[in-house]
Amino acid sequence: MGAILFILSANAMAFAQQRSNRDVNRNKQKPASDSTIIVRDSTSNSMGLDAKVDYVAKDSIRFDLRNKKVFLYNEAVIDYQKIKLEAADVKIHFTENLLLAEGVIDSAGKLVGKPIFTEDGQVYKSKFMKYNYSSKKAFIKEVFTEDGEGFMHGKTIKKLSNESINVSEGSFTTCNNEEHPHFEFRYKKSKVIPNSKVVTGPAYLVIEEVPTPLFIPFGLFPSKQGQRSGIIIPTYGESTTRGIYLENGGYYWAINDYLDLKLTGDVYTYGSWSLKALTNYVKKYKYRGSLNLTYAINKERDSEAARKDFAFRWSHQQDAKARPNGRFTADVNIVSSQYNVYNPTSTNDYLSSTFQSGVSYQTKIAGKHSLTLNASHSQNTQTKMVNITLPEISFSVNRIYPFRKKDKVSGLKWYDNISINYTLNAKNTINMPDSLLFKPGFVGKMRNGLNQNIPISLPIKLLKYFNLTTSINVKDRVYFSSLKKTTKFELDEDNNFIPTVVTDTVSGVNNIFEYSLSTGLTTTIYGMLNFKKGPIRAIRHVFKPSISLSYTPDFSADKWGYYDYIYTDLAHTQKEKYSRFENYIYGGPTNSESGRINFSFSNNLEMKVPSRKDTITGIKKVVLIESLTINASYDLTKDSINWSPISISGRTTLFKKLTINYASTW
Secondary structure (H helix, E strand, C coil): CCCHHHHHHHHHHHHHHHHHHHHHHHHHCCCCCCCCCEEEEEHHHHCCCCCCCCEECCCCCEECCCCCEEEEEEEEEEEEEEEEEEEEEEEEEECEEEEEEECEECCCCEEEEEEEEEEEEEEECCCCEEECCCCCEEEEEEEEEEEECCEEEEEEEECCCCCCEEEEEEEECCCCCCCCCCCCEEEEEEEECCEEEEEEECCCEEECCCCEEEEEECCEEECCCCCCEECCCCCCEEEEECEEEEEEEEEEEEEEEEEEEEEEEECCCCCEHHHHHHCCCCCCEEEEEEEEEEEECCCCCCCCCEEEEEEEEEEEEECCCCCEEEEEEEEEEECCCCHHCCCCCHHHHHHHHHHEEEEEEEEEEECCCCEEEEEEEEEECCCCCCEEEEEEEEEEEECCCCCCCCCCCCCHHHHCCCCEEEEEEEEEEEEEHHHCCCCCCHHHHCEEEEEEEEEEEEEEEEECCEEEEEEEEEEEEEEEEEEEEEHHHHCCCCCCCCCCCEEEEEEEEEEEEEEEEEEECCCCCEEEEEECCCCCCCCEEEHHHHHHEECCCCCCCCCCCCEEEEEECCCCCCEEEEEEHEEEEEEEECCCEEEEEEEEEEEEEEEECCCCCCCCCCCEEEEEEEEEEEEEEEEEECCCCEEECCCCEEEEEEEEEEEEEEEEEC
């Protein structure tokens, strides 16, 4: 700052020599309050300066050459490199090496244009400032500045030549009210060590200008730029239901450049309190995330009961380049049902009633087989129902040819074309009120199971023109319990026996095996009729017949053991079949036999006619029938009426714009 004054003084003297006495007298006679003239000047690099100095005053700049003084009136601004000074009235005393800046009283009796000093982004506001640019000492009255997450006040400040600052009658607060903060820690003396710390003597808490008994023997506040450890000053307020409070006070620990920890708490006069822990972590080019834990005791006025609430939030993102074949992500948001009523972190949290979480890991095995592991959670704070799925596993194997030699592409035998796919899904889930979670017996209410699918396919070429495809789909389910139903008979008021079905869960591993078969035969027949004369040159007919067979056994038969019976009458003459795995997570086996032969005949009809627009062939194609299909099926398992209705459908386009669809059933 001393450099500014030296530069300004040199420029002022040079500039003053070019002014006449008439200019000086004119400036003396012009009142500052009536002025709308902006006087601007600057130094130049030709004077050997490190950078240009700009200074401007809205009214005027007056030079007193005899006493070696310069006066800047009305909204004076001095700019040099990273330093900026603004004030209503600035005076420079060259003989004393002093710079004085202060505000002025306007016509309404209000002090305006108070000095504002900015250096490297740090802003200091005061009522009066005196600076010696030779000794680099300063004297400032009633200063206000923002420091980190707090604000510092000082009645009298002395800046020493070693850049340290002594403060008399100061305070520290997180309230941004400059004139009258709602709360603050006051102290008689403090010392500010630039870019290091602020050390104070005994300090006490003041709320709404009322001193409180909360007292500390000394204060230590960090003032470093960037990440730094230090005390977090709480915010003050009042809640109608929980009383006067101090919120989010605690300590921030900057562990290193990749990890930090923030410990804060809240306290309320009616008995509520909370503890919070927040950590952020990052590993460059690998991952980043945050973990937030909160435990709270919430108690309202005139209420003896206290409620325990909690929140668990975790966010984790992995860099896409860290592991190309594997990716882990997490977005967890679990709260108790009343947590956001008392402790919302945002308006959206307070208004939301549904919260969801998800943790996922995806990877490739052998570079081609997919494995996904998931865990999820959802809850509704209004219904208080919680759904948790942990874990959920999905694994799939790409199509493989077990009998084909590696890299063999020609001379294939029929068995070389046998292909197998494989998928596995496993899940464990529970859906229940949050009050019953982790209570005795909740494990027995979990729904879980494992489901495997193995499709096997064999395509064969018959007689060069026919395609025969046979498929076997094998499904296997594994459950760790089954249902057992019994019927109890109780007498009603009229002495009649009323049956009541009782369902019990029987533990044990159960393997449910299912399969189905299908085969299909298709071919394509082309017919062409050419004409040497006439408007039609050719008619082309494409005929695609196909026949397929599908069959699924009846897995409710007694030999499989997947179904059981309950008696519906007291004499045990009537019984009803039920699945031992009904409503299970992957369902139960089919309870009826099915077998069907399907027939399909598809036809396309086109003709070729002369065209003058086609300059290459002179022929254009006209579609008469795009798709005329006849479908029918025969049910192998019925005793009678085995044939299904025959359906006919087709489509034709006229004039390239009008499409006609038609269908009939016989």
